[in-house]
Structures are given as structure tokens and as C-alpha cells.
Amino acid sequence: MDTPPEDAQRRIVHHASRMRVLGLWLGLLPVGVTLRELQAPGIVWLLAAAHVLVWPWVAHRLARLHASPVAMERRNLVVDAVMGGLWVAVMQFALVPSAVLASIMLMDKFAFGGPRLALRCAVAFLASAVVVAALNGFAFSPSNTMAGTIASLPLLLVYPSAVAFAAHRLAHEVRRQRAALDAMRRTDPLTGLANPQALMDAADHEFRRFRRSGHRATVMLIDVDRFRLLNDVHGARAADAALQAVAAVLKRTLRDTDACGRLHGDRFGAVLTDASGSGVGELAERLRQAIGSLALDELHGAHLTASVGFAQIDSGMRSRTQWFAAAEAALDAAKSAGRNRSMSAPAMGTAP
Numbered sequence: 001m002d003t004p005p006e007d008a009q010r011r012i013v014h015h016a017s018r019m020r021v022l023g024l025w026l027g028l029l030p031v032g033v034t035l036r037e038l039q040a041p042g043i044v045w046l047l048a049a050a051h052v053l054v055w056p057w058v059a060h061r062l063a064r065l066h067a068s069p070v071a072m073e074r075r076n077l078v079v080d081a082v083m084g085g086l087w088v089a090v091m092q093f094a095l096v097p098s099a100v101l102a103s104i105m106l107m108d109k110f111a112f113g114g115p116r117l118a119l120r121c122a123v124a125f126l127a128s129a130v131v132v133a134a135l136n137g138f139a140f141s142p143s144n145t146m147a148g149t150i151a152s153l154p155l156l157l158v159y160p161s162a163v164a165f166a167a168h169r170l171a172h173e174v175r176r177q178r179a180a181l182d183a184m185r186r187t188d189p190l191t192g193l194a195n196p197q198a199l200m201d202a203a204d205h206e207f208r209r210f211r212r213s214g215h216r217a218t219v220m221l222i223d224v225d226r227f228r229l230l231n232d233v234h235g236a237r238a239a240d241a242a243l244q245a246v247a248a249v250l251k252r253t254l255r256d257t258d259a260c261g262r263l264h265g266d267r268f269g270a271v272l273t274d275a276s277g278s279g280v281g282e283l284a285e286r287l288r289q290a291i292g293s294l295a296l297d298e299l300h301g302a303h304l305t306a307s308v309g310f311a312q313i314d315s316g317m318r319s320r321t322q323w324f325a326a327a328e329a330a331l332d333a334a335k336s337a338g339r340n341r342s343m344s345a346p347a348m349g350t351a352p
Contacts, residue, residue, distance in 0.1 A: 009069040015166060016073050016112060017060040020080065022162055023108065024052045026155040030097035031087050033151040034144070044090060051083055074117060077109055081121035085128030092141040093133075100152040104159055111163050190240060191247035193268070194261030200320070202259035202271045207320045210313045216276035219269065219327040220284060220310040222246070224291075225339040227266035230299070238298035246306070249290045253283070269327075276312045284308045284342035292340065307334040308342035316347065 028048065035044060059076040066072035084105045088098040105125055110118040133139070186198035194202070206217040224230070224246060231239040243266065250260045250268060260270040272280065291306040309331025317323050326345040334343040 010064065013060070013063040013069045013073050016077070017056060017063070019108065019162065019166065020059060020076075021056045023104065023155070023159055024056060026159055027084075027087075027101060027104070028052050029154055030094075030100065030148055030152040031091060033148050034091040034094045034097050037145060037148065038092065038141075040090070048087075055079075055083070074113055077112060077117065078121055078124050081105055081109065081124040082128040085125040085130075086132045088125075089129045089132035089136060092136070092139045093129075094144040094148055095142045096144050096149045097152050098142075100156050104155060107160065108163065111167065188262040191244055191262050193247050193250065194259055196261065196263050199259055199261035199263065199269050199271065203320050203323065206271055206273060207313065207317075207323060216274055216313060218272040218275045218280045218310050218312045219323055220272060220280070220287075220308060221263075221324075221327045221331045222250075222268040222270070222287065222291075223307050223331060223335070224266040225305040225307055225335075230302070230304075234299055234302070238296070241296055241298045242294075242304055245294050245296055246291055246304070249287065249294070253287055253290060269324075280310055280312060281342065281344060284310055284344075288340070288342050305340035307331060307339050309334050309345065310342070311345035312347070314347050 031048060035048065059073075059079070063069045063072040063076060084101050088101055091097055102125065106118055106122060109121040186195055187193070188195045203219060206215075209215045210217060224242060227239065227242075230242060243262070246268060247260075247262065250270065254260050254270055254272070257273045258270055258275075259273075260268065263269045272283070275283075288306050288308050291304050294304050296304075309327050309329070311323060311326035311330055313323055317326070330343045330345040334341050337343070
């Protein structure tokens, strides 16, 4: 079984400790009423008080100080089950309070550790009940009063609701963390843009959309000119700052419906949805000029330039690879023509 990170373990232990406090105080109601009806001696009342007041603190501290807090908390839950069996025997198996204690114990342990922990705790619960019952002369009085039944209701009603609420919060947290991890897997860490896989997924989506319904789209590739020289002259820190600045230009210039990302090194890409015609060329020029106007302290007065190549999707393209190859050919043409310019790929076929 995988061990959760330490901070996650401590959150789990903290939650289990709060549930223990709630369960013990709610459980004290039916136990206390039944003990009063049985005229239990003072030592039993002292044990009940210590169980409710002292044990939660001891259990929490044991788990927090342990090298594996969750593993220690599992042992604490077995102790909880032992104590539950003890109180069932001391109550002489009063039917409703005992049944409620047993069912809540089993539910709680199953929710925390699954069937294996629940089985361990059930065995501990039964063994404790049998041993304490033997010490008590196997006193058996399953009948219970209305007071005992009523005193059991808060534990029966409130505690499962608290467990359900905690499970809901945990499920929400798990979904949030999964979404965050998915975003991290699809994000370039330096620029915050999409990584290559995420950008290719967006391109695949637009390509299928075009084949299905004819919706236009454009792939645009942007290279920072002479980036290797920039890195050699000004250093890696300045190069990273330049890439981040270009990413910021893309973010504020492109639409929310467009996908933009960093493909590798100094190459950026964008998938422009529902984009074709002269407007795409105008956008490429705006991007190129915005990158050229960047003033970065790390470059000590030097200015960036960028070459842009773009390809509008058309019916002559049979795959996303062809689409990107057309954009790359346009980018190579822009570089061959002297860099710091934008160029469009020629159409490969007639649009439907």
C-alpha cells in the first residue's frame, strides 16, 4: 500500500481525531444512561470519564509523534474497538445502545481503512466484549429502557452524517487535487502555457472538428530569432526571462478560445479556433510587433525579434502532422527571408 505524504498523513490523523472526540461524546450518552440504570460503581464512571477526556488526546499525540502517523492511527482505531467492546459488556449487552455502538464502530473503521481494518476492529471488539463479560460473570441484560433508546439517537443520527460530510469533503479535495495534477501535466513549468502534448491534443480536436463540420482553424508557430546567441551572450536567466515575456504576449494577444503553448526551446505554437483569412495574417503581425517591442532589463538594451509561420487548415491536409508541417514550412520560409517577419503556408487543397 502506498504511503501518503507526511502532510497528508497529518491531515488524515487530525480528521480522525476530531471524529473520535465527536464519537466518544455522543457515545457517552447511551453508555452513561445505561450505567446509571445499572447503578455502576464509581470506578466504572472514572474509566468512562478517562476514556472520553484523556484517550482522544493520547491517541492524537501518539499518531502525531509516530514516524508513520496513519499506521499509528490504525492502531488507535483498534484500541477504540477494544474499548467499544468493553462498554458493550459493561452495559450487559443492552440491546439498542450495544447495537448502535457496534454498528457505528464498524462503519467508522470501514470508512477509514476499508474491509481489512474493519475486520480487525470487529475481532478486537468481539474479543474485548467476551473477555470483559467473563470478568463480569457474563451478566446479560439485553432489555433496555426508553431512556437508553433515546440516548442512543444522537450517536445514530449525528455521527453517520458527520462521516458522510467528511467523505464528501474528501472526495471534493481528491477531485481538486486531480484537476491540479492534470493541469500540471499539461502545462509548461517555465511559461505557464500548454506543454507540447496539450497543444497537440488541441490541434487534434480542431482537425477532427474541421473534418466533421468544416470549421476553420489555423496553426501558428513562433520562433524567437537567434535565441541560442541570446542565451550565450546574456545567460540562461535572461533567456528564461525572454521566453516568459513572449509567453505573456501570447496570453494577452490570443483569445480565450485559442490554445497556445511552448513546443520546445524557443518555439511556441498556437491553435486558433474559427480563424482564417486575412485576419490571421494581421494577428501574426501584431504578435511579431508586440514581441519586438519588449524591453527586458536582463537583455541590457537588446531587443527580441520573432519569426512567425502559420497554416490554415484545408481539405488537402490528411492529418494533424501535415497541418503542422505546413506551418513549419512557412516558419522556415520566414527565417530564410531574413527573420523578424510572418509568412503564411499556401493552401494544399480546396476547402469543402
